[in-house]
Amino acid sequence: MAGLTLDTLRKTYSGGVDAVRGVSLDVPDGAFCVLVGPSGCGKSTVLRMIAGLETVTAGAITIGGRVVNDVEPAERDIAMVFQNYALYPHMRVYDNLAYGLRNRGTPKAEIETRVTEAARLLGLEAMLTRYPRQLSGGQRQRVAMGRAIVRKPQVFLFDEPLSNLDAKLRVQMRVEIRRLQRQLGVTTVYVTHDQVEAMTMADRLVVMNGGEIEQVGTPIEIYRRPATRYVATFMGSPPMNILGAEAVAGGVRIDGTVIPVAGMTAGTAVEAGIRPEDLRIAEDGLPFRIAFVEELGATRLLHGPLAGTDVAVQVPAGSTAQEGDTVRLAIDGTALHLFDPATGRRLAQG
Amino acid sequence: MGPERVTFGGRLLPAALIAPQLLIVGLFFYWPAVQAVWQSFQMQDAFGLSTEFVWFENYRALFTDPGYYQALVTTLVFAAAVAGLSLGIALLLATMADREIRGAGIYRTLLIWPYAVAPAVAGVLFGFLFQPGLGLIARGLTQIGIPWNPLLDGNHAMILVVMAAAWKQISYNFLFFLAGLQAIPRSVIEAAAIDGAGPARRFWTIVFPLLSPTTFFLMVVNVVYAFCETFGVIDVLTHGGPGRATQTLVYKVYQDGRIGADLGGSAAQSVVLMAIVIGLTAIQFRYVEKRVAY
Numbered sequence: 296m297a298g299l300t301l302d303t304l305r306k307t308y309s310g311g312v313d314a315v316r317g318v319s320l321d322v323p324d325g326a327f328c329v330l331v332g333p334s335g336c337g338k339s340t341v342l343r344m345i346a347g348l349e350t351v352t353a354g355a356i357t358i359g360g361r362v363v364n365d366v367e368p369a370e371r372d373i374a375m376v377f378q379n380y381a382l383y384p385h386m387r388v389y390d391n392l393a394y395g396l397r398n399r400g401t402p403k404a405e406i407e408t409r410v411t412e413a414a415r416l417l418g419l420e421a422m423l424t425r426y427p428r429q430l431s432g433g434q435r436q437r438v439a440m441g442r443a444i445v446r447k448p449q450v451f452l453f454d455e456p457l458s459n460l461d462a463k464l465r466v467q468m469r470v471e472i473r474r475l476q477r478q479l480g481v482t483t484v485y486v487t488h489d490q491v492e493a494m495t496m497a498d499r500l501v502v503m504n505g506g507e508i509e510q511v512g513t514p515i516e517i518y519r520r521p522a523t524r525y526v527a528t529f530m531g532s533p534p535m536n537i538l539g540a541e542a543v544a545g546g547v548r549i550d551g552t553v554i555p556v557a558g559m560t561a562g563t564a565v566e567a568g569i570r571p572e573d574l575r576i577a578e579d580g581l582p583f584r585i586a587f588v589e590e591l592g593a594t595r596l597l598h599g600p601l602a603g604t605d606v607a608v609q610v611p612a613g614s615t616a617q618e619g620d621t622v623r624l625a626i627d628g629t630a631l632h633l634f635d636p637a638t639g640r641r642l643a644q645g
Numbered sequence: 646m647g648p649e650r651v652t653f654g655g656r657l658l659p660a661a662l663i664a665p666q667l668l669i670v671g672l673f674f675y676w677p678a679v680q681a682v683w684q685s686f687q688m689q690d691a692f693g694l695s696t697e698f699v700w701f702e703n704y705r706a707l708f709t710d711p712g713y714y715q716a717l718v719t720t721l722v723f724a725a726a727v728a729g730l731s732l733g734i735a736l737l738l739a740t741m742a743d744r745e746i747r748g749a750g751i752y753r754t755l756l757i758w759p760y761a762v763a764p765a766v767a768g769v770l771f772g773f774l775f776q777p778g779l780g781l782i783a784r785g786l787t788q789i790g791i792p793w794n795p796l797l798d799g800n801h802a803m804i805l806v807v808m809a810a811a812w813k814q815i816s817y818n819f820l821f822f823l824a825g826l827q828a829i830p831r832s833v834i835e836a837a838a839i840d841g842a843g844p845a846r847r848f849w850t851i852v853f854p855l856l857s858p859t860t861f862f863l864m865v866v867n868v869v870y871a872f873c874e875t876f877g878v879i880d881v882l883t884h885g886g887p888g889r890a891t892q893t894l895v896y897k898v899y900q901d902g903r904i905g906a907d908l909g910g911s912a913a914q915s916v917v918l919m920a921i922v923i924g925l926t927a928i929q930f931r932y933v934e935k936r937v938a939y
């Protein structure tokens with residue numbers, strides 16, 4: 296087993312696209328690291344550089360203490376699961392799993408043992424003699440994972456492995472991948488643009504944007520203390536509400552109402568973020584006219600303008616607020632996330 | 646749902662629309678074919694004055710003629726060499742073109758040109774290049790100590806017609822191979838690279854098997870081409886000689902019919918040739934039906 300380190304990694308494609316602009320990351324041995332970010336932010340490029348499928352423009356990739364920049368993919372001791380699975384269509388499942396071992400000259404008996412073991416772990420025993428085209432999407436996904444685990448690599452790489460599955464299967468496979476990874480203890484880098492997947496699977500979550508890392512942390516850290524306005528609005532569903540505000544001594548003023556925030560000094564404009572679940576209907580507070588209501592079953596989402604911006608408020612299913620009602624929303628100063636409007640960075644606060 | 650179907654009222658319009666095509670096929674394919682079958686049952690005297698209906702006499706004569714078997718063997722050797730050479734080179738070129746290289750567009754376009762050249766013209770071209778004493782390549786060969794003379798040496802003559810015939814077919818094969826290669830998902834190749842297969846091993850264990858439907862299709866096309874469409878090349882370059890070294894079935898049809906004036910025997914040969922081509926095509930269709938794409 297081995298950890299993985301990226302040191303100011305850069306990638307400029309031949310067309311001049313700066314896909315990755317200096318990414319540094321440390322993935323400890325056995326950790327499950329998820330890269331999340333919007334489409335085109337360079338997640339796949341980072342992963343493909345780790346795999347050795349793209350050349351590195353600058354920076355260093357270290358796997359288990361060895362710099363692998365100029366090492367062939369085959370020699371990096373990694374395994375990758377592709378979005379479209381990339382199974383060998385002309386080989387049976389057994390041969391798909393055995394291919395990597397055969398290429399490395401593993402003895403036949405051992406191949407048999409390892410393939411059987413992997414098939415058992417993934418529930419593929421009954422499918423070993425089938426061709427990929429005879430499998431369902433979920434089963435193909437398992438074969439792709441099986442192909443990764445038989446080799447017992449030092450690092451697993453996943454590039455949006457679940458995006459071709461239906462919602463239910465996605466939830467199931469999410470749990471399964473996590474269980475397998477814990478069981479095997481292999482360092483993993485997992486790319487997704489689905490923030491629910493990112494939150495639920497990661498030990499270590501990396502939020503990327505525009506070829507750079509915005510924040511690294513545990514899912515809870517990132518959710519509770521987003522480092523930038525971008526992360527704050529990207530992680531969480533529905534996204535965090537951002538309101539214009541002004542810093543005053545000991546608080547922030549939103550739409551004329553001062554909300555106490557410890558340690559604030561007067562002066563500048565700030566952006567105040569608040570999650571939909573942190574807004575409460577109360578006796579007194581900012582007026583909020585409900586424009587429409589989304590029923591989610593367990594909770595309800597109220598949409599409408601607050602202090603000049605459209606916001607969402609999450610209330611329990613028992614709430615009786617209706618479209619057209621005007622209610623008052625209480626804002627708790629400790630639930631506010633304050634950002635510098637110019638840089639988008641989180642402001643130090645108590 | 647499916648693509649929308651166009652329907653015509655009445656029968657006249659559809660009939661009129663396909664009539665020209667049917668006319669051409671009928672006039673230039675079915676009619677000569679029927680004529681050949683009819684003629685193959687007849688025998689003419691040496692001066693073409695009287696014609697006699699002889700049933701299978703022409704076929705009997707054909708299948709007891711050692712010269713016919715010799716031509717068959719020559720054809721098989723010729724076809725195997727043409728198909729092998731043109732497929733091999735086309736695959737090599739396509740593999741190179743498939744990589745992202747600078748100028749790949751020009752390279753591809755240039756490779757397609759030879760297909761537009763008529764077989765006889767290809768023959769003339771190779772005739773020039775390989776003409777003993779004059780041709781560029783022929784002189785080069787002589788200089789490096791190979792006594793090149795396709796006019797005297799049967800093997801040299803065979804090599805010459807094989808090269809000329811294969812050259813023309815490379816473009817066609819190249820196009821299909823390139824399309825086949827581009828249909829292989831890049832991630833499959835990348836997965837194999839991560840799985841520890843080097844370039845050669847990737848080619849033989851992944852790319853080549855995935856191309857096999859294309860290869861099979863092209864093999865049939867090339868064999869049919871070598872059997873039937875290489876008359877021009879042989880006629881221009883060797884006239885089937887020296888001796889009978891390059892006398893293939895199709896050239897023998899011409900020599901026996903036109904030059905030997907044995908119209909009945911020549912027609913019988915055409916019918917056999919036609920049967921071979923129909924057989925090959927049938928095999929191909931069976932295969933295509935059985936093996937759906939991966």
Ligand SMILES: Nc1ncnc2c1ncn2[C@@H]1O[C@H](COP(=O)(O)OP(=O)(O)OP(=O)(O)O)[C@@H](O)[C@H]1O
Pocket residue numbers: 308309310312313314332333334335336337338339340341488
């Ligand atoms: N082979 C390439 N040549 C040139 N530019 C590329 C290449 N591959 C990717 N890019 C560009 O690099 C940027 C990052 O692409 P990348 O595939 O890493 O994004 P991503 O985060 O994986 O997005 P997605 O979620 O859509 O998969 C994009 O702007 C993309 O257009």
Ligand SMILES: [Mg+2]
Pocket residue numbers: 338339340454
């Ligand atoms: Mg991607």
